[in-house]
Amino acid sequence: MGKKIIRLVSPRGFCAGVRGALEAFEEARREHGSPIYVLHELVHNRRVSRDMKKKGAVFVSSLAEVPAGSVVLFGAHGTGRAEHLEAEKRGLRVIDACCPRVKRLHRAAAAIPAEDELIIFGNPDHPEVRGVAGHSGTERVFIVKSRSEIADLPPMHRPTLLCQTTRDHREIEEISALLREKYPGISVNSGVCDAVFRRQRAVEELAPQVDAVVIVGSPHSSNANRMRDVASRLGKAAFLVEGPEDLPDLSGYGVIALGAGASTPDIAVQEVLTALSRES
Numbered sequence: 001m002g003k004k005i006i007r008l009v010s011p012r013g014f015c016a017g018v019r020g021a022l023e024a025f026e027e028a029r030r031e032h033g034s035p036i037y038v039l040h041e042l043v044h045n046r047r048v049s050r051d052m053k054k055k056g057a058v059f060v061s062s063l064a065e066v067p068a069g070s071v072v073l074f075g076a077h078g079t080g081r082a083e084h085l086e087a088e089k090r091g092l093r094v095i096d097a098c099c100p101r102v103k104r105l106h107r108a109a110a111a112i113p114a115e116d117e118l119i120i121f122g123n124p125d126h127p128e129v130r131g132v133a134g135h136s137g138t139e140r141v142f143i144v145k146s147r148s149e150i151a152d153l154p155p156m157h158r159p160t161l162l163c164q165t166t167r168d169h170r171e172i173e174e175i176s177a178l179l180r181e182k183y184p185g186i187s188v189n190s191g192v193c194d195a196v197f198r199r200q201r202a203v204e205e206l207a208p209q210v211d212a213v214v215i216v217g218s219p220h221s222s223n224a225n226r227m228r229d230v231a232s233r234l235g236k237a238a239f240l241v242e243g244p245e246d247l248p249d250l251s252g253y254g255v256i257a258l259g260a261g262a263s264t265p266d267i268a269v270q271e272v273l274t275a276l277s278r279e280s
């Protein structure tokens with residue numbers, strides 16, 4: 001195979017929500033000094049978390065690990081009402097870095113009357129999904145991971161569908177259509193966020209013009225995984241890498257699209273680009 005051509009997917013890298021969360025961390029450091037406790041992760045990128053640790057972030061998996069009176073940062077993809085109440089009860093100083101697009105889902109979930117139902121399409125282990133469920137006005141919450149689970153949903157009075165912001169936009173369209181068929185009165189109240197949509201569309205547009213797609217992002221980043229999946233859905237060889245060390249053997253591919261998830265720092269993209277260019 002001759003010279004490799006690299007095509008950059010655009011937009012790529014940090015979305016407004018991630019930038020806002022990182023600014024909230026920097027502001028908290030300036031104002032309060034370290035340590036700044038962070039519940040779970042601020043954004044889903046291990047490199048970002050490593051850098052934050054060097055700057056005085058202490059990551060905890062439960063509020064019980066945070067000493068009373070300390071500053072605790074809640075992540076970009078939101079936190080449930082129970083955690084907010086617990087933090088208040090324990091006298092913790094909360095800085096909520098939740099993205100406004102996720103807060104919109106919290107408000108929509110909270111507005112659902114107790115006698116109605118909330119269906120959430122997303123990964124039940126993802127903090128965003130747990131957070132939305134945790135703000136629900138109804139206890140009748142059903143989390144759906146895939147279309148195959150729709151058949152098992154019970155009869156419902158007046159369901160509302162909310163979707164995790166980082167899913168594949170085509171999958172959301174399919175799930176919404178199937179749920180509308182099953183529950184004609186369903187209120188469909190959300191889709192992927194615009195930043196995620198634009199990144200997925202950019203992959204959809206570029207993928208047909210290349211031989212393989214490389215997405216830079218952490219393995220647990222939902223939106224980076226979905227960008228890779230979008231390329232696979234279009235029949236392209238697609239790879240998710242965290243850095244140049246993860247690159248597979250790409251010698252069989254002449255034209256490569258390089259993209260990055262919404263929580264991937266530019267430096268990681270730059271390093272992968274340098275490694276790919278070396279092979280060109």
Ligand code: SF4
Nearest residue numbers: 015017099101165193
């Ligand atoms: S991916 Fe979308 S919802 Fe998530 S932080 Fe970024 S802008 Fe907000």
